[in-house]
Amino acid sequence: MKTVKIGGVPEHFNLAWYLTLKDGEYKERGINLRWQDFPEGTGAMCKALRNKDIDIAVILTEGIIKDIIAGNPSKIVQTFVQTPLNWGIHVAKNSSYKIIDDLKGTKAAISRYGSGSHLMAYINAENNGWNLKEDLKFEVINDLNGAIEGLTSGKADYFMWEKFTTKPLVDNGIFRNIGNCPTPWPCFVIAVREDFIGTNKSDLKTILEIINNTTSEFKDIPSIDKTIANRYEQQLEDVQQWLSITEWSQKLIDKKTVKTIQKELLALNIIPETLPYEKLTYKL
Structure with a gap:
């Protein structure tokens, strides 16, 4: 069974990963997906990708774009949460x-x-x-x-x-x-190390297929608002408000959005240059 390491913040956005792992959906398809929490957030995940401590990161869009431009050998393969943070x-x-x-x-x-x-x-x-x-x-x-x-x-x-x-x-x-x-753009994307993409395309497609099936119907899961409120110690009305304004995605981030983000980061002197869309993304 292939072991794949993935990281993300321990927050309600990533509950779909927890649910699919708990249900053993990846193991049924021959993948031992190991989740690692990163409470420190984007910077720590960028470092983990560079060090090959993880293969995949569910990460803030602007953060991974900045780090890929700075030499992180990873690519964005999909938007995870379409709405702003x-x-x-x-x-x-x-x-x-x-x-x-x-x-x-x-x-x-x-x-x-x-x-x-x-x-x-x-x-x-x-x-x-x-x-x-x-x-x-x-x-x-x-x-x-x-x-x-x-x-x-x-x-x-x-x-x-x-x-x-x-x-x-x-x-x-x-x-x-x-x-x-x-944020003036979709908040979370799924980024993967380039060397992992090169040798594990079919496993990666399987992982995305499983998570996308869950996120596309996430809001229809019975009592999902109560589950989130209990697990993350939040008020039920706050969770309901959050669910009402949050949309997941099953598609690759588009060229126009990537251009907008880079333009903003460049204007703020956060990045020294912009890169072509193909250098930042990978279409499976």
């Missing part, structure tokens, strides 16, 4: 900051350089007309637990993370949400 902008509960503009020139907590939380701080700064050189400062905090410690202790001033994932921390009075910043 809604990044909540959070401060400590007792912080004096009330609105987004109060954060101009303060320190953003980021999981690591090159991560989604890092890149989105630039998008948020641009959206609000800040000076990208003078008004952005960073404190590396690794993950959500690091952000709690960083904001509570005052080492950092604000933290951007997916709104619904951090909602329990807002409900519990640890963070306050003072605004949101949606």
